[in-house]
Every structure is written in structure tokens, then in C-alpha cells.
Amino acid sequence: MTDAEFDAWCRQALDEVEGALSAWVPADAPAGLGEAMRYGVLDGGKRLRPLLVLAACDATRGHREAAMRAAVAVELIHAYSLVHDDMPCMDNDVLRRGKPTVHVQFGEAQAMLAGDAMQALAFEVLTPDESLVPLALQARLAGLLARSAGHSGMAGGQAIDLAATGQALDEQRLQDMHRRKTGALLQASVLMGAACGQADARAWQALSDYGAAIGLAFQVVDDILDVTQASETLGKTAGKDLDANKPTYVSVLGLARARERAAALHAQAQAALSASGLTAAHKLAMLADKVVDRES
Amino acid sequence: MTDAEFDAWCRQALDEVEGALSAWVPADAPAGLGEAMRYGVLDGGKRLRPLLVLAACDATRGHREAAMRAAVAVELIHAYSLVHDDMPCMDNDVLRRGKPTVHVQFGEAQAMLAGDAMQALAFEVLTPDESLVPLALQARLAGLLARSAGHSGMAGGQAIDLAATGQALDEQRLQDMHRRKTGALLQASVLMGAACGQADARAWQALSDYGAAIGLAFQVVDDILDVTQASETLGKTAGKDLDANKPTYVSVLGLARARERAAALHAQAQAALSASGLTAAHKLAMLADKVVDRES
Numbered sequence: 001m002t003d004a005e006f007d008a009w010c011r012q013a014l015d016e017v018e019g020a021l022s023a024w025v026p027a028d029a030p031a032g033l034g035e036a037m038r039y040g041v042l043d044g045g046k047r048l049r050p051l052l053v054l055a056a057c058d059a060t061r062g063h064r065e066a067a068m069r070a071a072v073a074v075e076l077i078h079a080y081s082l083v084h085d086d087m088p089c090m091d092n093d094v095l096r097r098g099k100p101t102v103h104v105q106f107g108e109a110q111a112m113l114a115g116d117a118m119q120a121l122a123f124e125v126l127t128p129d130e131s132l133v134p135l136a137l138q139a140r141l142a143g144l145l146a147r148s149a150g151h152s153g154m155a156g157g158q159a160i161d162l163a164a165t166g167q168a169l170d171e172q173r174l175q176d177m178h179r180r181k182t183g184a185l186l187q188a189s190v191l192m193g194a195a196c197g198q199a200d201a202r203a204w205q206a207l208s209d210y211g212a213a214i215g216l217a218f219q220v221v222d223d224i225l226d227v228t229q230a231s232e233t234l235g236k237t238a239g240k241d242l243d244a245n246k247p248t249y250v251s252v253l254g255l256a257r258a259r260e261r262a263a264a265l266h267a268q269a270q271a272a273l274s275a276s277g278l279t280a281a282h283k284l285a286m287l288a289d290k291v292v293d294r295e296s
Numbered sequence: 297m298t299d300a301e302f303d304a305w306c307r308q309a310l311d312e313v314e315g316a317l318s319a320w321v322p323a324d325a326p327a328g329l330g331e332a333m334r335y336g337v338l339d340g341g342k343r344l345r346p347l348l349v350l351a352a353c354d355a356t357r358g359h360r361e362a363a364m365r366a367a368v369a370v371e372l373i374h375a376y377s378l379v380h381d382d383m384p385c386m387d388n389d390v391l392r393r394g395k396p397t398v399h400v401q402f403g404e405a406q407a408m409l410a411g412d413a414m415q416a417l418a419f420e421v422l423t424p425d426e427s428l429v430p431l432a433l434q435a436r437l438a439g440l441l442a443r444s445a446g447h448s449g450m451a452g453g454q455a456i457d458l459a460a461t462g463q464a465l466d467e468q469r470l471q472d473m474h475r476r477k478t479g480a481l482l483q484a485s486v487l488m489g490a491a492c493g494q495a496d497a498r499a500w501q502a503l504s505d506y507g508a509a510i511g512l513a514f515q516v517v518d519d520i521l522d523v524t525q526a527s528e529t530l531g532k533t534a535g536k537d538l539d540a541n542k543p544t545y546v547s548v549l550g551l552a553r554a555r556e557r558a559a560a561l562h563a564q565a566q567a568a569l570s571a572s573g574l575t576a577a578h579k580l581a582m583l584a585d586k587v588v589d590r591e592s
Contacts (some may be wrong), residue, residue: 029447030476033455037447084412087385089404108385109458112408113451116380119415120446127439136426138435143423150416151325151333155409159329162405180326 001282009283010051017050018042020072024125029117036106036114037121041079044097048218048291049074052189053196055283056207059276062197066133070141070192073122077149078185080118083111085158119149140195148188157181161246169247175216182222183215190214190284199278206276210269210284214291217265221292223248224258229296266292297578305579306347313346314338316368320421325413332402332410333417337375340393344514344587345370348485349492351579352503355572358493362429366437366488369418373445374481376414379407381454415445436491444484453477457542465543471512478518479511486510486580495574502572506565506580510587513561517588519544520554525592562588 001009021042026034050071057067086093086101087108094104103111126133126141147153157180164177190211194204227250249258269288273281297305321337322330346367353363382389382397383404390400399407422429422438443449453476460473486507490500523546545554565584569577 026447029455030452031455031459033447033452081412084408087408089383089408110455112380112383112385113455113458115412116377116415117447117451117455119412120442120449120451123419123438123442124446127435127442130432130435135435136431139423139426139431139438142419142435142438146416146419146423150420151322151329151413153416155413155416156326156329159325159327159406159409159413162409163327 001286003286006283006286013051013054014047016068017047017054017071017075020068021075024072025076025118025121032106032110033113033117036102036110037118039105040083040102040111040114040118041076044099045075045079046294047075048287049078049186049189051287052186052211052214052284053193055287056190056193057196058193059207059278059281059284060194060197060199060203061280062193062195063133063137064196066137066141067193067196069125069128069133070145070189070196073125073141073145074185074189074192076118076122076125077145077154080115080122081149081154081158083115083118087111090158090162122149137196141192144188144192144195148184153180153184153188154182157184164247166245167247169252171252174247174249174252178216178219179212182219183212186215186218187211203276203278206272206278207284209272210276210288213265213269213272214288217262217269217288218291220249220258220262220265221294223250224255224262225294225296226250227255262292297582299582302579302582309347309350310343312364313343313350313367313371316364317371320368321372321414321417328402328406329409329413332398332406333414335401336379336398336407336410336414337372340395341371341375342590343371344583345374345482345485347583348482348507348510348580349489351583352486352489353492354489355503355574355577355580356490356493356495356499357576358489358491359429359433360492362433362437363489363492365421365424365429366441366485366492369421369437369441370481370485370488372414372418372421373441373450376411376418377445377450377454379411379414383407386454386458418445433492437488440484440488440491444480449476449480449484450478453480460543462541463543465548467548470543470545470548474512474515475508478515479508482511482514483507499572499574502568502574503580505568506572506584509561509565509568510584513558513565513584514587516545516554516558516561517590519546520551520558521590521592522546523551558588 025038025041027038028034053067053071053074082096083102085091086096087103094101102114123142127138157177160177161181190207194207266288270285273285317338321334323334324330349363349367349370379398381387382392383399390397398410419438423434453473456473457477486503490503562584566581569581
């Protein structure tokens with residue numbers, strides 16, 4: 001697959017994801033709730049998680065409708081976590097993807113409700129009529145998503161993050177935090193895509209390893225970009241983690257070693273794909289490149 | 297079934313629900329998150345929703361493990377909504393079930409995360425290994441729960457509530473708000489229990505009608521108790537809705553007509569059970585009595 005073919009696939013996939021999000025996040029939810037939900041999830045973001053779902057589905061020649069629903073569901077979970085994370089009692093951030101954050105735009109109460117409703121909507125999207133997605137697959141997708149979003153995954157990582165502000169974490173604890181906070185949902189994206197298709201035990205384990213490696217690489221690169229890029233490029237406040245006295249890969253390892261770590265995780269991800277036995281994993285390989293080489 | 301038999305069944309069921317909640321809400325979730333989650337859901341509450349699930353499961357001679365998981369899941373959704381609802385940006389309440397609210401005890405950020413993780417946990421509990429609950433049933437339960445919790449159910453109702461403070465709602469809009477805010481989850485409790493068992497189309501419709509009637513009755517009675525009972529009996533601040541200038545059934549209908557409405561809904565619920573064709577629905581009938589006759 002050439003770079004141009006991959007870019008064309010990404011554009012097409014992102015168009016479909018955007019269309020599905022727009023169709024499934026209701027504009028008519030009561031009392032402005034739908035408006036706040038749509039503001040929180042539409043027209044923004046890199047959509048890395050949906051791309052991982054769809055690429056893993058293609059790699060395992062999977063059920064396309066199920067994968068599109070999984071892609072939308074995982075993005076809803078990601079987006080809700082940002083809405084809540086930006087609120088004054090958490091990170092108190094006013095800028096996200098270059099726009100005022102949801103609570104700035106709609107008030108704190110509506111932002112909290114919108115986040116809550118986005119999480120529920122993720123599970124609504126995963127459980128359509130059985131004529132669209134087999135019920136057994138619905139259950140497997142819901143189980144993967146719930147575990148990656150909950151106390152042992154994303155929410156647990158956020159709790160560690162909360163407790164860690166102002167503390168000097170060693171690398172092991174920093175890694176544990178990020179494996180949960182961002183890694184779990186990225187890994188689940190890959191596995192949800194694979195659940196839509198045919199992955200034997202070897203391929204499943206390899207995709208799990210791939211997901212874990214890029215999940216962590218994503219955060220290491222995020223920490224690097226936080227100190228090397230301007231706010232305009234990031235679409236959010238740069239230098240924020242340092243200002244907030246939060247431990248990051250850069251603060252713990254230094255910039256040079258953080259870059260080495262990102263490269264090593266990138267190599268791990270590619271090695272896992274090679275070991276998977278899957279012959280159609282090139283999009284996943286190119287997404288791993290994209291995670292590490294991105295500039296925002 | 298005598299009152300004593302019903303009471304014994306309730307006690308037994310509540311013991312099992314409490315045991316399951318204690319087993320499945322993790323004490324060891326990171327950085328105090330598990331502690332906050334357990335504080336928010338254990339040792340308190342009437343557990344009406346779990347009782348409805350289990351009674352509907354018994355009425356349809358259903359899958360007991362699935363029903364216990366549904367009972368715990370629906371209570372987790374209810375409890376998370378209270379945790380978020382009590383926060384300063386919403387109702388700003390400091391007392392719940394006679395104890396300091398979660399955000400008073402653990403801080404706002406942890407309370408928000410605990411609520412978020414409780415919602416995810418509800419879907420984790422519904423999606424165990426397929427040896428425990430058939431995958432198709434898992435999917436149906438997750439779908440029912442998600443829809444009752446989300447934008448068209450509970451979260452939507454809360455958004456209407458938020459927008460309605462200080463406004464004079466007519467009865468129709470008040471009813472729409474409550475059908476979503478509390479009614480949807482109560483109705484889903486009944487239907488999730490029925491999904492665990494054998495309910496033909498007639499029984500399903502009847503149980504849906506029963507759930508809708510007691511769902512609304514519950515709120516009418518809540519509004520009545522808010523003005524007729526002391527805080528100590530309620531375990532929460534009495535007169536709160538009036539003080540907050542929120543529309544209630546009492547403020548819209550007056551106390552006498554609100555009581556008539558509760559009685560009419562009670563009769564509707566019992567009529568629905570009679571029409572269901574189910575021969576084992578006596579616990580549901582007695583739960584309807586309990587909803588209307590309660591003092592807290």
C-alpha cells in the first residue's frame with residue numbers, strides 16, 4: 001500500500017465515521033443536551049481510535065457494520081472523557097481542538113450530562129437490532145469497550161493521574177498510569193476491530209501486543225509534543241502538563257530518552273504485526289507510523 | 297403470597313444484591329477510585345430497581361445469574377446518576393442516604409470519575425464470560441440499559457430538569473421529564489428482568505405498561521414525600537425541590553390531586569399485571585404497593 005493509497009483510505013474512513021457520528025449523535029435530545037453532545041464529538045479530533053478499529057477489521061476481514069459501530073462507540077467514549085476531563089474540577093481547560101470546551105460553551109451541568117449521555121450512547125450504538133449486528137458480537141464489543149473505559153482502564157488511569165499531580169512518579173508508575181488512561185482504549189480499539197473479524201489466538205495476541213505498544217507510544221509522543229509544539233499546532237494549550245506539574249515521559253526520562261522510547265514502542269508494534277500471521281495488516285502498520293511521526 | 301413471605305423474599309433478594317455489589321464493585325481500583333465507587337453504591341438505598349429486575353425475572357421464570365447481573369447493573373446506573381446529580385454544578389447536595397455525598401467525602405474530581413467508572417462497570421457486569429450468561433442475552437440487557445440511561449432516558453430527563461428550574465411546567469411537560477429522568481430506568485428494570493425469562497409479546501407489553509406506571513408513580517410519591525416528610529425520614533434534605541423552585545407534581549397539581557394521581561397510576565400498574573397473562577407476578581404486584589405506600 002502506497003502512502004497515497006493509505007491517505008485515500010484514511011480520508012474515506014474518516015468521512016464515513018464523521019457521517020455515522022453525525023447520524024447517531026442525536027440533534028434532538030432534550031433541552032440542548034443533543035447540541036452539547038454533538039459539539040463535544042463532531043468536527044474535531046484525529047479519530048485515531050476509529051481508524052484503528054476499521055484497520056483491524058480490514059486486517060481480519062471483519063463485519064463492516066459492526067466495525068463502524070465500534071468505531072463510533074470508541075470515539076464517543078474518548079470524546080466524553082475529554083468533556084469531563086476539561087471541566088473545572090479536573091483539568092480546568094478552556095480550549096480543545098481550537099474551540100471553547102463544552103463546559104465553557106454550555107455550562108458545567110450540561111457538560112457533565114453530555115459526557116454521561118455520550119458514554120451511554122456508545123453502548124446504544126453497539127447494540128442495534130440483531131439484523132444489523134449479530135447479538136453475540138454486540139456482547140463481545142460491549143464487554144471490550146466497558147472494560148477499557150472503566151476502573152481498570154481509562155477511568156482508573158485518570159484517578160491515578162489526579163493523585164499524581166505534583167508527585168514525582170518513577171517510570172514504572174507513569175507507564176501504569178498511561179497504559180490505563182490512554183492505552184487501554186487504544187488497545188481496545190484494535191481488539192474491537194479484530195473481534196468483528198476472524199482472528200485466531202495467535203493473531204489476537206499479536207494485535208493485543210500491537211495495541212498495547214501503540215497505546216503507550218501515543219502517550220509518549222503526546223508528552224514530547226506538549227513541550228516541542230506551539231498551542232496553535234496542537235489545537236490545545238501547549239506546555240499544560242509541565243505547568244500543572246504533572247509527571248510526563250519528558251519530565252521523567254528527558255526529551256532524548258523519551259524519543260528513544262517512542263521509537264522502541266514503534267518497533268514493538270511493527271514486530272507484533274509481523275508475528276500476527278495476518279496478511280492484510282498494512283493499514284495497521286501505517287497507522288503505527290502515523291502515531292509516532294505526527295506533529296499534533 | 298403473604299406480606300411476611302414477600303418481606304422475607306425482599307430481605308433475601310436484598311442480601312444477595314448487596315453481596316453481589318460488594319463482590320463486583322472493586323475495592324482495589326487505583327488511587328482511591330474503588331473506595332469512592334463503593335461509597336457511592338454500597339450500604340444504602342431502597343434497591344427498588346434491583347427488586348424490580350428480580351421480581352420480573354421470577355415472574356417470567358428467567359435466568360437467575362443474568363437477572364442478578366442486571367439488578368446490579370441497573371443499581372450502578374442509578375447510583376452513578378445520584379453521585380453526579382449531587383455535585384455542586386448540579387443540585388449541590390451535601391447529604392444523601394444520611395451520609396455526606398461522594399464529592400463532599402472524596403472531592404469533585406474523584407466523584408465525577410467514580411460516577412463515570414460506575415456507568416462503565418454496569419456494562420462490565422452485564423458482559424461476563426459467556427459460560428455465565430448467553431451472549432445474546434448480554435446484548436439485549438446492555439441495549440435496554442443503555443437506552444434507559446442515555447439521552448432519550450435518564451440523562452435526557454436530567455437535562456430537561458436542569459432547564460426547567462424556576463420555570464412553570466405544565467403537567468404534560470412535567471410528566472415527559474419524569475418519564476425520562478426516573479421512569480425510564482425503573483421501566484428498564486422490569487424489562488431487563490423479563491428479558492432474562494420467557495415473556496411473549498402480550499406479557500412484554502403488559503410489563504412495559506406496568507413499568508411505565510410505577511415509574512411515574514414513584515416520582516409522584518417522591519414529590520409528595522418531599523413536602524410531607526422530615527429530612528431524617530428521607531435520609532436527604534426535605535423540601536429541597538420547593539426551595540430550589542423546581543416544578544413538582546405537588547407544585548403543579550397540589551397535594552390532593554397528586555395523591556389521586558399516585559393512586560391512579562398504582563391501579564394502572566395492577567391492571568397491566570392482570571392483563572399480562574403471567575401467573576407468577578405477585579411480587580411485582582406487591583412492589584407496586586410498596587412504591588405507592590412508602591414513607592421514605
